[in-house]
Amino acid sequence: MSKPLPQSFYERDALVVAEELLGQHIHHGGVVLRITEVEAYRHPGDTANHCRMGRTKRNAPMWGPGGHAYVYLCYGMHNMLNLVTGADGEGAAVLIRACEPVSGHELILERRRSEAMRPVLLTGPGKVASALALDTSFSGHALFRPRGLLSVREGDAPSAIVRGPRVGIGYATPEHQAAPWRLAIGGSVWVSARRGLQ
């Protein structure tokens, strides 16, 4: 098995890390997924960022150094996987919004209660965490440990990248709602709402 991406990979601007995360592989719970869609949440000054109001118990992992998971519960039922980026105290992360299956197909189908490997299976942040069997107990988990439970390893670089505004951030300023900080692999069918991507 390949080595996890090093912690230094994450200790850069969220938008740079987001772009380079496309195509990389997430390993957990007997499943490997290739990242096809991400969103960068930068700080300070990003009014869509969970860290915009300061440090809380929930967002504490996001304030730590890059290379750790930040998982939170959304709408009382969906777990969202973020990979923390930047330096200690920065408060930035990349949300994993969609993936394509690499291995562990049976487990993925079981966890998503589906019978077919079609794109809707893994297109959406809640679906990704579900397929990986991740919940908030993994928030703060290091991603770069050689024998860590959850890790991100080298995958296949994308042939093209498309960009668009982030999804579901109506509470942010118009400027931040419009920022093209959602990135996806161009031409991939494993991408959520294609609207706004170009």
Added chain:
DNA sequence: AACACGATGGACT
């Protein structure tokens, strides 16, 4: 202690 609401997803028209 009460309250409003969310970086969504699935079912349905």
Added chain:
DNA sequence: GTCCATCGTGTTA
């Protein structure tokens, strides 16, 4: 396109 399940968290009192 519309509706809404479901609950932890942050805010307010």
